[in-house]
Amino acid sequence: MELGQMQKSLQDYTKSLFVEGILDSQFLQLPQLQDESNSDFVSQVVSLFFQDSDRILNDLSLSLDQKVVDFEKVDPYVHQLKGSSSSIGAQRVKNACVVFRSFCEQKNVEACHRCLQQVKQEYYLVKNRLETLFKLEQQIVASGGMISAMDLGF
């Protein structure tokens, strides 16, 4: 595939993530924080988000599987995930966390299990899409092209 086509694909792909509400405008803050001295910032922060989220989702699963669920433990996890997903613009994950927290408040175990599944689903979706996005960028760079914030199509 020639470079121009690849760049168009990247733009279209990125745009679709916003149209589908998987990402929101907060994600666009991240490239603004990237420059020559911090050239990998976006991928670093996203990797950090993946690491933290994998860990939190694991801890959440364990906490909800206890015979007696300790909501004092569960809620902070969801709160943290809500905060970090919000900072990087993972809109659907954030929204799922908001719902999750309301059921934590009600101490509704069954609903919380469902919420956890929902959050996991949204998380794996955004993770998958972002990994694809970064792969597309890498292909462009490897072919001698350049990525700029403009390539996000906005």
Add this chain to the structure above:
Amino acid sequence: MLAGKAPGLQHPNSNSILRGLIITLAYDDVNRTVTKRLLEKIGCEVTAVSSGFECLSALSNVEMPYRVVILDLQMPEMDGFEVAMKIRKFYGYHWPLIIALTASTEDHVRERCLQMGVNGMIQKPVLLHVMDSELRRALQSASE
């Protein structure tokens, strides 16, 4: 901590107001990383901490004249208001400046902030230009 570089956003003659040491306190890695980078991008020197204890310890270091603390109010397992209260108790009401990051727009949060001696509030998630203007505003009023 990195020395800040003057970014393209600001007018050259107003960069000095932002050149100062800042502590940012956030509980999780992602928020701490993003907030720190954001502050550096607008020209600040930043120390990022993850607990009230670290924050107070950093402030007690006389060789580092921190001017501002950026404090996340809603941290799991840590009460941001409590940290603000402790800062005011140990260091008084004039210094350092405290700017609170909050997800809430409720009045009672604002009121409590004022009571605690918080100098500014920014809604989460934080936007670059909002952090920039709120910092400038707080530093400007403090110097008047």
